[in-house]
Amino acid sequence: MPFFVYILASKRNGTLYVGVTNDLARRMTEHKSKLVPGFTKQHDVTLLIYFETFESVLKARAREHSLKRWRRAWKLKLIEDLNPDWRDLTDELNTLAT
Numbered sequence: 001m002p003f004f005v006y007i008l009a010s011k012r013n014g015t016l017y018v019g020v021t022n023d024l025a026r027r028m029t030e031h032k033s034k035l036v037p038g039f040t041k042q043h044d045v046t047l048l049i050y051f052e053t054f055e056s057v058l059k060a061r062a063r064e065h066s067l068k069r070w071r072r073a074w075k076l077k078l079i080e081d082l083n084p085d086w087r088d089l090t091d092e093l094n095t096l097a098t
Helices: 023-035 057-069 072-082 090-097
Strands: 003-009 016-021 046-055
Touching: 003 023, 003 057, 003 072, 016 023, 016 057, 016 072, 023 046, 023 090, 046 057, 046 072, 046 090
Parallel strands: none
Antiparallel strands: 003 016, 003 046
8 A cells, every 4th residue: 555745735825735645535534625724724725736756655654744843945946856847746646546
């Protein structure tokens, strides 16, 4: 079972959130529906702008922990390098399932 580390944003260069999950499509539905109270609901952070896939929950959690400690500028560079238009990648998750 794959595990995902992901970065959400409220808008381009807006508030960022780093998370980990074993079901990114379900988790994105929760974020976008604002089903779970907390940081993302409070700050309207719903755009999936970056994610990585891992085979191990331990590696995914280690990467999440690492990214959370990164400086904001480093996270912005990571996003800009792979998603320069800050497209919401949520729709691309269906491609992963097939």
